[in-house]
Amino acid sequence: MSKYREIYDYIKNEIVTGQVGYGGRLPSVRKASALFSVSRTTVQSAYFALSEDGYIISEPQSGYYVSYKSPAAQGEIGKKEAAKILFDLSGTRADPESFDFREWQRHMRYALRQTDRLLSYGEPQGEAQLREAVSQYILEKRNVAAGPERIVIGAGVQSLLHVLCALTRERGSVSFPDRSFVQGSALFESYGFDVRYRFKDADIIYVSPSHMTRWGDVMPNRRRIELVRHSAARGSLVIEDDYESDFQYNSRPAPSLYALSGGENVVYIGSFSRLLLPSIRISFMVLTPRLARLYAENIRKFSQTAGKTEQLALCSYIRSGRLMAQIRKTRRFYTAKAKIFCGILKKRLAGCKIELSENLLQVILEAPFSGRAEDFEKSGIRLFVEKYENGRITLVLSPSAVCQGSLEDAANALHGVLKL
């Protein structure tokens, strides 16, 4: 074993076992070189590698500090920030194992090095490079054929809907599938739209065909065709939020409304938060040719919300081919976990109605219950209560953020609250 590796392992061990805690200072290179009787170069290499691997951080003119938090320390921080959630079944967190952080960090570092580009404001529509990459990606993936000039980037779906609302103000009514997407319905409302639910004759129809309800229902192909025909005949605009289409279990996912319609009256929206990291706030929409012209004419009115650094990093990530690999990995990973969790629950909570959602990502549980809906959160379980009436409760459980080894414990915790 090389000297450098020896020092790396020694310090890493000190850190991981908590001998040197979070924020603790490491000996200077000079000191460590004397301490370990090696050259300064060797110490430097070890420090570089430790910093690359996230164990330490170098503060210029100051020294090296431990940046690694032991799981115990992390627990402590978590406690302060919120009620301690032991099992997050709400589906709003990602499993660390599903995402290769090192890979993402590499693309971010690459973006941060493009200093010349970072010195100026971004393009209002989103970086041209990224729009180009997205254009190829959605063609390949969802048969959505649209050039980069029709793609608008934004920080989350809400930012994109702001642009859309400003472009479609003459349209009076908008329909949502249900009341769960408050950020969308409230926004249309504040722009003066008449917000309706499941109203097929609305001027704008918002749907997420791959995740229609919290239950994860997928819109059948027959209904997709109906919707496309009806809206084309009426001249209404369909907003297709293709949320979670990548997670469909069929080898061939259902066709996008955009592809079925030819794209004349469908605005296609996609997002990377679920595939990569919830904290990466980059979404995109494909405007119809008419709306794209309108957007171009009014471009001075809009500013870009997505950060330039993350846009450049995402572009590099897509181009490297990692996105497709990540999709395959995440799909396998999350559907397998939901299946396992469903099996565990069926064994542990015999007598309840338990089934896997249509998109294979969630478990729907219906059980007799006499407690209060808040009891779950109080017991450290975060989840969605879909319905609670007449002594029966329906829960939507997304195990994606719970590591596989803890699924058993999550089932036990649920069992405890349900008092079965």
Added chain:
Amino acid sequence: MSKYREIYDYIKNEIVTGQVGYGGRLPSVRKASALFSVSRTTVQSAYFALSEDGYIISEPQSGYYVSYKSPAAQGEIGKKEAAKILFDLSGTRADPESFDFREWQRHMRYALRQTDRLLSYGEPQGEAQLREAVSQYILEKRNVAAGPERIVIGAGVQSLLHVLCALTRERGSVSFPDRSFVQGSALFESYGFDVRYRFKDADIIYVSPSHMTRWGDVMPNRRRIELVRHSAARGSLVIEDDYESDFQYNSRPAPSLYALSGGENVVYIGSFSRLLLPSIRISFMVLTPRLARLYAENIRKFSQTAGKTEQLALCSYIRSGRLMAQIRKTRRFYTAKAKIFCGILKKRLAGCKIELSENLLQVILEAPFSGRAEDFEKSGIRLFVEKYENGRITLVLSPSAVCQGSLEDAANALHGVLKL
């Protein structure tokens, strides 16, 4: 000189002189170790250092590649992206010398290492840590006293105005100082507001007291007090966009409207794009107590637009004390440059009316002219044409993005287009 340093310098020289071009592959560690007759550890240290310094990038399972672009190559890329702008006097770009990229990259790397936090969506209002840091910063800097619960983070001023529009829909009219802030006026318009200009009896009054016009006028204290009194008496809401207050030349900048009013009817807005990098899209607003309550009640309707990674990095940056140092540095740097440029122009363009703007960041030039306004851009000069009539043209010139050594050339280029 150590072996490691020798290799570092050798390769750096190869890259900088263009012997190995952008994207070019370096020999593998094994190969280089044989080539230079040194240990692999030594090569590794040199590669680590080169990658830390932005000359090369490591692609896992592939190798090391040159990530440095020679100025010549950068020029080529710039050409493709836009008409070749030789002198950007529009004030929308930052001078690379004004910002310490290494420092920012360090804070970003630190944020990217907080993997546990990046696995979840951000807080809709913005990360609590950052709001805490901003709260302290604005108290110290502008005497704006407000706790983090009243601060909302967003990606740019427009994102914040979206929130504000949704919260103040009952207010019918809004006043802007002039027509230059299209992104603001168009937004209020699309929410159904009656948009007026310089209308002191509007329900909402938008002002940027430290940069009232493109000319960089600063609102005098007397008018600040008048505005605060008048709006309080009428019950109208003032939106104070404190854009560029940090660049004021007085040792004591004019007091914020927020501080003058006590904050009951003033929403204070600030941004970091100008101080740090235009590509960092993080702004914040301080809501009035009443609006903050309304926001909290409606929080489910809003999503966060600013990226979590950049929020965490900015928080760490502010806490390290770097922000204050950066403000002082940028102010000195930009005002000195504007002054020098003004002097050069006065010498080179004798006979024109040339003066420094009130905020000391821009030069206002008035000259006889018979060409077309586009001639400047065609000659590689980007600038704002404030007025062009009766054979006289008024230009607003922000030399901030032009490096000091090129100010002379910029003046010559202007001289050429003006045909004096």
